[in-house]
Every structure is written in C-alpha cells, then in structure tokens.
Amino acid sequence: MSIIIGEGSGNAISVNSTVGTAGSVITSDGTNSYWGDGFILGVTQTTYTAPGTWTKPSTATTIKVTVVGAGGSGGLFAGGGGGGGGTAIIYLQAPAIPGPVAVTAGQGTNSFGAFASATSGSTGPAGPNGVPGAAGGVGSSGDINIGGGAGNYGEGVSPVFGALSGGNGGSSTMGGGGKGSAPAALFAVTPGNPGKNYGGGAGGGGNSTAGTGAPGIVIVEEYS
C-alpha cells in the first residue's frame, strides 16, 4: 500500500508499506518516513482552591495554567450584583520555570506566581437607590485574558414596596452569577444568592444581607 504525505517543505513523498499493525503511525527519523509506534501525551492536572506551591515534575515539558479570580459580593439593600472573576490562561515551557511557584487561590485575586493572575469581580454597590452592577475582574499576563461578566442593576428599596430586586451577579468563565433577591413579601429580608463555582459574582441582597462571591481556582495541566 502507498500513502502520500507531506514532508514538511511542500513536497509530497510516498511511504511504501503494508497497512502496518494496530496502533502504528507514520513517523520520521529526520531522514526517512516509516511506520512506527504511536504514543499518548502524559497529562497530569492539579487544582488549587487554597494557597499552595506548585513544584515542577522532572518529566513535564509544557504546562497550561488557568487562573480564575473570585466573584465579587453583591450589594446590600437590593444593590447591584457582584462582578464575575477574571480569567488568565497561559502556556509555559516547563524547563524555563526556575523552581517552585507560589500559588494563591480562593478568595480575591488568584495567581500563579508572577506568571499569570486574575482579579476578583468588584463588589456590588449598595442601595437603597437603584445602582448599577459591579464590573468583572480581569486576567493579567496570560496568553489569553478574559474579563469577568458585570453584575446586573439592583433596583434598590422603595419607600412604598420595601426592597425590590437585587441585581444578579456576573459570570466568570467557570461559574454563573448568583441570582439577586426578589423578596416574596413586603419588606421581607431575602439574602442575595452566592455566586457559583468558580468565580461567579453574587446577587444583590434583599435588605441587609448580600450574597458572597464564589472563590476562584488555579488549574495546572502538566504535559510530559
């Protein structure tokens, strides 16, 4: 059987062979193409939801790091929704990383050393007047930086109807925003809902209790 493949410089070459054995692939030793053994990349994933230290495995060649900042809290008194956390994604050649890397994860800004960080969503403004939702966080120094979603408008408190609806929280790349409270009864105190993992902003509270933003996360994928 003959197979035509490209040899990297625009010229086609022919590989004369049998169909090969199960699992074999066409590969090259730099001079000739031939049927050889295939292989699967080894992938190991470590997640951090609290501060820690990442130590480079000797077998790692490349790592992909995803950093998500925490969600912002919602505003009191049917205030604005908290912003979603930002996201930074970075690819690093493992041999170029000099040593252990401090990882900051959980609430607030999350960070993989000085390589990539993601800030939390902002805290939603408090009522009682109608207020806009808070801005989302940002990713810093990633190959890809993604902003968190903004929280929604909080309707505030009416002197006639009591607390109206707090704004929904903004989403991150991983977690949805919590729903703002909408009191079921006149002057009811209904807390805003917390953001969803990871990095979702919280909803604005119905009166005195706002929701809490979801914590962020750092994910390290090691390829060997």
Place this chain on the structure above:
Amino acid sequence: MKALISPEEKVNTGYRVAQVEENSFEVAPPLFWVDCSNEVIQDQFWYDPTDEQIKPNPIAG
C-alpha cells in the same frame, strides 16, 4: 497594609484597588502593590497614578 492595584481596571481617572492585604503575595504584571493605610477598603477606594495616592471612591459604598 498593602493595596493591590490593577491598572487594567479603570476607576474614575485612575486604577482599581482590587484587594487589600496585610501581606502582599506574588502577582503578574501589570498588577502591583503599594503601601496603604488601615482605612483603605477594596473597591471603595481608587489609585490615582498622577500623585500615586489612594483616594476614597465617591460612588462606591
């Protein structure tokens, strides 16, 4: 206290105070830390790069 400044998040004519901590931790640029007073609260203050001062945000809170 230390305030984490985020230049990519604009507030008023300056930058967001994204976090306040007793001790700083390692962050990626352009984020940076500055010394601040105990009164500074995240998102209720902003950083003015023209005079490098942290000022209360008249909108938040």
